[in-house]
Amino acid sequence: MLEINNLTIGYATAGGVVKAVNEVNFSVKPGQIVGLVGESGCGKSTALFSIMGLIKSPGKIVGGEIIYNGQNLANNTAEQWRNIRGKEIAMIFQDPMTTLNPAYKVGNQIREVLQTHRVIEPKKKGWLQRFNLKQQEKERVLTLMREVGISAPEQRYESYPHEFSGGMQQRILIAMGLACNPSLLLADEPTTALDVTIQAQILDLLKRINKEHGTSMIIVTHDLGMAAEFCHEVAVMYAGQIVERGPTDLIIENPKHPYTQGLLKSIPHITNTRQKIEPIPGTVIxxxxxxxxxxxxxxxxxxxxxxxxHxxxxxxxxxxxxxxxxxxxxSEASGLQQAAGHL
Ligand code: SF4
Structure with missing residues (x-):
């Protein structure tokens, strides 16, 4: 359904073009959850934003393709992006408080997505049809709110974002993402701003959506442990490149790249009280x-x-x-490692 081929995203700087995403390749199959994992600044969010056409100047796609259902999104016009964004491909952002509009009731914010993409179309254009349309849209919003676990949606429809907890705000964003029943849902660190217990609830909700609707997902996270729980496939990114990629079980049980090995060694295990946490020395280049x-x-x-x-x-x-x-x-290094029994 989605094929990213040699995707390169550059930012023009005084010193030349800096490649935040450098010849990245990965794919997402129908119903699959793929995790993009890495430290801050490794290019994972930039890669994700490009799939929604949200790369802002001075950044731009300087090479490669984003093939979605046979169409190269990298060549999309603004009009084509508007038709896809929120409808076929939706996104959940990291911080719901800054994503939701504080001045609008949440019910209206979800309804706006339905209106933008004309999810429910009246057959005729009279005042009665307009009234019925409003009722149908409200019903759909209430269904979405119930689906994402908002209790008493009839009352909460009229509430403002500040009247919700962080976890509930994230549920509202997920409801907005699901409004048009997208086939691909992108999530940029969707649980980072939440408490640990709420994180687990949001991940359970996303898993349920994946199972019940068959929605494919790409989740960006710095937490390899979370990706291990949640994703079918993982792509580990470092300095704009994918350094290791494969089914999650394989990557977790038999990591090959020294960076992936370092990430795994730096995850604390709650059951192992004697474990020595080994951070990766230094910072991203x-x-x-x-x-x-x-x-x-x-x-x-x-x-x-x-x-x-190279x-x-x-x-x-x-x-x-x-x-x-x-x-x-x-390679010389490969020979040395084989002799030492590392491969
Ligand atoms: S062994 Fe060499 S190529 Fe492999 S990760 Fe280390 S520095 Fe990079």
Missing amino acids: DLTKLGNECAFMARCPHAGAACHK ISMTQINEEHQVRCALYERG
Whole structure:
């Protein structure tokens, strides 16, 4: 349903074009949940925003394709984006308080999505039809509010965003996202602004929507543990590139890239009281200083001479890919690792 091919997004700066997303490839099948995982500044949200046509100047897509149901969205006009955005592809943003309009009742905000995309069309145009249309739209909004777990929706329809808790506001955003029954739902760190218990409820709700409606999802998160619980496939991003990609179980049980291994080692386990948390040393490389070599080199415990060149994706097996010199067939680093029994 969605194929991202060699997607590159650049930002024009005084020092030249900085590639926030660099030759990214991944796909989403119908009903699948894909996680884009990585630290802040790795390009995961930029990649997600491009699928909604929300890259703002000075950023722009400088290469690659976003193929959605056979159509390359990268070439869309503003009009074409308006027809797709919110209707076929919807998005849930990170902070509901800044996404919802504080001056409008939540019921009207959900209804506006239905009106924008003319989800319910009157057969005739008289005053009675307009009245009936309003009633039908309100019924649909109440159904959506019930579906996302808002109790007493008839009363809450008239409430303003500040009268809801953070978790309930996020449910309102999810209801807005579902209003047009989209086939693809994008979620940018949808639980980051919420308490841990509320996070679990929101993830359960998204899982239920995926199961009951077959809605495909892309979820952006910095939390590999959360992605492990929630996603069918994971793409780990670092400095604008996907460094490892595959089914979630494979990535969690047998991570290949040193960055993925580092992310997993830095997750605390509640049952293991003696576990030593090992943070990844250093910070994400400044993208303006990115050269041809592996972007993770300054932080990698296995960095060597073979890493001073462009590293391509290597197919570990049919489903699992990694971008690391250790796994490139016949490379010097690969030979060293095989001799040491790492592969
Ligand atoms: S290519 Fe080299 S520096 Fe980069 S992750 Fe692999 S071993 Fe580490």
